[in-house]
Amino acid sequence: MTQATRVAIIGATGYSGIELVRLLQSHPQVQLTYLSSESYTGQAISEVYPHLAGRIGHALDGLDPAAVAARADVVFLGLPAGKSSELVPAFLAAGLRVIDMGGDFRLVDGAVHEQWYKKPAPPRHVQAEAVYGLSELWRDAVRQARFITNPGCYATSAILGLAPLLRHGLIDPASVIIDAKSGVSGAGRGVTLGVHFAEVNENFQAYKVNQHQHTPEIEQVLGQVAAQPLTVTFTTHLLPITRGILCTSYATLKAPVTAEALRTLYTGDYAGCPFVRTMPLGSFPATKQVQGSNYCDIGLAVDERTHRVTVISVIDNLVKGAAGQAIQNFNLMMGYGEGVGLDVSPLYP
């Protein structure tokens, strides 16, 4: 039996952080050694999250980078935008492996980062070390990485849905429209009027129309896949559910293709990917069918009347959209099996 890897989670009481705790506590190769929380320093984790009572005994630490470096081999960060930029260089310098679930290091072009995030870009040489952790596209790079920038939740869902179409040159790259819908946990645990139950329940609305910061991330990655720059129209909506993202993506076919052929293409492209499931034709995925799991489920339709393809992709934003994908990347980076600790059934209904 190999020795367990010592893991720190910075931001352990946010929704992505606590989802890491849920999944990592039963990961056979992991020992959780450092859980930090700015808001709850010193409290037992089960006081903050009673669902973990009797499952994990840790008290929450404050953030002391030197202590992290002393107690951990790998550090996961689940922090608000701008915070990781300040911490990652020191962690890397201390020889830690780093997986950042936030957006600070995803964009290669610093000017684009500043335009969309309205914050300074991180140092260029640090960003240059970051490997974009979408293993379904770049598994080998993830295996070599010591610093992973974990993809955004919306971006994961949209990119996995569209990548095969662009890789194989089937669609007009200028025609991509992504109509995305997310559950509320994607906004984090911070309290704002926008997440007040009475404002969200029995309600539905768009937000950040044409302005969501995952737009350039999607464009960057899909542009790499297509081997040409592209822009997308991307709209985000808030669903009155806790977990789940569904992207309905549209694109114009360059030439006629049958749905059967498309589906064959998708199952081929994702043949070695344990967490991507392509639905039978005529079926479309529901967010709840991946609830609590690391799956991305994809449905396909071709409209012969309009020469468009419609791709519907779903994930659990806290798992494949955050903590689960982070662990998938961790596994690859550490040489463990890609799915270790992630073989969790979706919870349905």
Place this chain on the structure above:
Amino acid sequence: MTQATRVAIIGATGYSGIELVRLLQSHPQVQLTYLSSESYTGQAISEVYPHLAGRIGHALDGLDPAAVAARADVVFLGLPAGKSSELVPAFLAAGLRVIDMGGDFRLVDGAVHEQWYKKPAPPRHVQAEAVYGLSELWRDAVRQARFITNPGCYATSAILGLAPLLRHGLIDPASVIIDAKSGVSGAGRGVTLGVHFAEVNENFQAYKVNQHQHTPEIEQVLGQVAAQPLTVTFTTHLLPITRGILCTSYATLKAPVTAEALRTLYTGDYAGCPFVRTMPLGSFPATKQVQGSNYCDIGLAVDERTHRVTVISVIDNLVKGAAGQAIQNFNLMMGYGEGVGLDVSPLYP
């Protein structure tokens, strides 16, 4: 004081029918004289719907067309597809005015009807009498009508959102994509696995992708507005809410236009329309802000990067998408004020 109009509702215990009852019971020009229900014949309406206890004393009748003709001047129908076709000719022959909330008479082309509804089209000469009751487009025709085919809920929301763009020739008619989301009441009160709480709650999914029967209705009407045939890509999704439709519609601009100019166009086009509200720029409507009311609220965005316009339109599917719009049409047809009985505030939160 004028004499009240005697009104019959056929299908009064469906969700559209009972919404008619809610609204018409306080309409000053209406006397409800005949409420039919196949499922609950003979029962008091408050046994079936306790929220109406003490507000309406009617017992539910079976369906006897002769009795309807004897007791009513105007008949509203809220029935499953295919049923109105059988009843409307007799009602018209008996001299009644008719407002059909179902889809039987909406499509002008019988072949298109049969293709999308998978049912026989109604007799051509009866369909020819039907006026499509979207008063924001064709108020004068509604005023002259004696037989109204009330627009579909999705169609109402999509068309009101897109009509100004096509009327003024601002967009490529081949570029229209409508991503639509509806609450569960749109599926009616019938019990199926698809409306089981445990299957819908904390869930979101698409259905009838490229196959919804409102597709040709939207194409027919937008084609008339654009004065040229067009096809649209139309996707429907099921929201875990009871009431509300939101359509996110996309189209490619023929030439650059500012959002300000667009908004001016919309407020101009809808200047005489008491139930259409155009949001300030930068704001987008939420379904709950029209809950229980006859409003259609519209938000607009222009994306200079992709040369696309995004239109977001919301309605309460049971009001502007069914019963409320039917009453609006009734008012115009009878020469009453367009908004009589409909001046109900949205219920928020």
Place this chain on the structure above:
Amino acid sequence: MTQATRVAIIGATGYSGIELVRLLQSHPQVQLTYLSSESYTGQAISEVYPHLAGRIGHALDGLDPAAVAARADVVFLGLPAGKSSELVPAFLAAGLRVIDMGGDFRLVDGAVHEQWYKKPAPPRHVQAEAVYGLSELWRDAVRQARFITNPGCYATSAILGLAPLLRHGLIDPASVIIDAKSGVSGAGRGVTLGVHFAEVNENFQAYKVNQHQHTPEIEQVLGQVAAQPLTVTFTTHLLPITRGILCTSYATLKAPVTAEALRTLYTGDYAGCPFVRTMPLGSFPATKQVQGSNYCDIGLAVDERTHRVTVISVIDNLVKGAAGQAIQNFNLMMGYGEGVGLDVSPLYP
């Protein structure tokens, strides 16, 4: 036609305040002249609440008591605990009629107030002027009042359900247990972790067990009805809904009584009360059947095995539990019909 009463609402952008706005804007005897909001001073009300766009043009004022006195005849207050105590004396001194929807003035015994509210009691002579505005019990006193302390939402539901049993001496006053459940809007629009959608949705829990500040209010009022002091066990729970309170109340019968006899008693006691509806035996009210309306619906059961009576009572906490009841009291105080402006159908489904 009589002249309209000029009305001010202090705290107009809280959930109770905005519900007052919804209902009063169509009250035929009311002119809204002053709407204050600490958070949104200077903004148009439709910016804060877009559902009111086109319905009300007011901008929100800050709180200037002298201006209120100059512009209004009656003032409604919808404020957090402790705030009304500071404002009401001045409003009364200025000759205004006052309806306070908060809890500052409900408890006659200042020591009890301080024990449960953890705040100083208001001046004794001011409290002494306050009439407890539960018109179903004390309509005449309400008619004479110039200062109404509006009942709490939980208290309204519990008291209306239990009063007939105590008035007629049918139950052991020491046996009363009230198991109460409320929607989230009862907590107001303030943002806290406790109202975060992801914490409330698909969840249910108790809070303030044995410690809710409506406990002494219920005891005070039921004690007056029973003409003897009593204590109750009172538990509050948070429902994942926006609007609605349901109280399941239990008590031990002193002597056997049939359900039929009980129901006759209730319909008799509430004969002159337009907003109390007693359900047929065997039926029990659902919160949604009063949604948006001023009704309190009551269901009754007798268990011969345990000699207990079970009373189930529902209200919309924002209407009969706050704004609607306040208007009902306003109407009585001003000599208008008790139900003017409140004849709004529940919204169902």
Place this chain on the structure above:
Amino acid sequence: MTQATRVAIIGATGYSGIELVRLLQSHPQVQLTYLSSESYTGQAISEVYPHLAGRIGHALDGLDPAAVAARADVVFLGLPAGKSSELVPAFLAAGLRVIDMGGDFRLVDGAVHEQWYKKPAPPRHVQAEAVYGLSELWRDAVRQARFITNPGCYATSAILGLAPLLRHGLIDPASVIIDAKSGVSGAGRGVTLGVHFAEVNENFQAYKVNQHQHTPEIEQVLGQVAAQPLTVTFTTHLLPITRGILCTSYATLKAPVTAEALRTLYTGDYAGCPFVRTMPLGSFPATKQVQGSNYCDIGLAVDERTHRVTVISVIDNLVKGAAGQAIQNFNLMMGYGEGVGLDVSPLYP
């Protein structure tokens, strides 16, 4: 390594059945060999439940008792009331071990069964073989059993909450009132108006007041614990959530006791029970904190004013209230560790 136990599930596509599938597919000692479904015979299980795609390849069988006996060692039944009575005798005769999740065999007294279930009681000698599978009370009996009648979901939650009080004689047995609330999945997957999303969402109501069939089950078991017969008042309500039961139970203390002493008693009584967690004083459990897990969490309060104790207990009705508890019983019966296959973290949020 021991040989796997071959397991059949009769009624595998109901909500309890499919939850068994979710949990048993990762149970290290189990081989699923027979999954029956009346409604979906012949279909792949992932067609009916897409969340299981790629996780389980079974097609659904019809019900052939001989085939079950040939292919399985243990059979779980998840069937509507009355169906198990017909099947269990044959399974027992064939030498199978049986775990029935339905209510047919729970009540010892046939007359009581017929009164509350409105169905014939099962044969007396078969019922006599059934061991009531609440291992927290009767673990040794479960270990010896070959036929388990699995407790009802409401009964499990109520009994675990109240048993210590009665075992130690702290409360008046005649004083017990249980106010119970359940999510919709407890009603099963059958389609009725009562589970229609539009009827349940944003709604809350009681049902079967004083008439729920779990009443005599609770009385039977608590009577055994108290060593004297007792009756309880038991009210059931429908929550607008999918999973979860919360029971708020009330009883009168015979003599004063502190909350601290009570809590010590509970933690002592449940010391060897891996799935019962007693909350810290002042905290009360939420249904979501056990979502997807086999825990029963309990909170306690003593009201010195009324001399009553309030116990709040929560479970996931599909896990500890059905499939999870069935597996717990299976483990004990087979000599495996009590928690094998059940060490699943609750899913939160």
